[in-house]
Amino acid sequence: MAHVDSAHLLELALGNAAPGDDDAEALLHVGDCDRCRDELGMLIRLVTAARTATAVDLPIPPPEHIWLRITREVSRERGTPPPRDRPRPDAGPGS
Structure with missing residues (x-):
């Protein structure tokens, strides 16, 4: 077989x-x-x-400081100033 x-x-x-x-x-x-x-x-x-x-096994969203660091890194790579507002992981483009 x-x-x-x-x-x-x-x-x-x-x-x-x-x-x-x-x-x-x-x-x-x-x-x-x-x-x-x-x-x-x-x-x-x-x-x-x-x-x-x-539920305890499911992933949790990263802390706010992680999102801020990601935003700074992406902004630096693009050569744009980082946004003033705090990033929201659930916000889509243009939100």
Whole structure:
């Protein structure tokens, strides 16, 4: 059997694949193939991490002084004076 398609491995990792001949063959192949076994293991770890993530695991916006430094660096590279207003990370162009 050829390597198991990555999309099929993802379905197996998600638990979305319906039991059947295709899944049985894929799992037999995974049992014998280091490459597919490693990929399935990595996908299972990823799915587990995503499903168990909590709000505390999510990234937070950087502190205000970081945005000010970024603004100064970009202004210096462009050769323009830095803006007087404090930058807002959620503001789009022209805001």
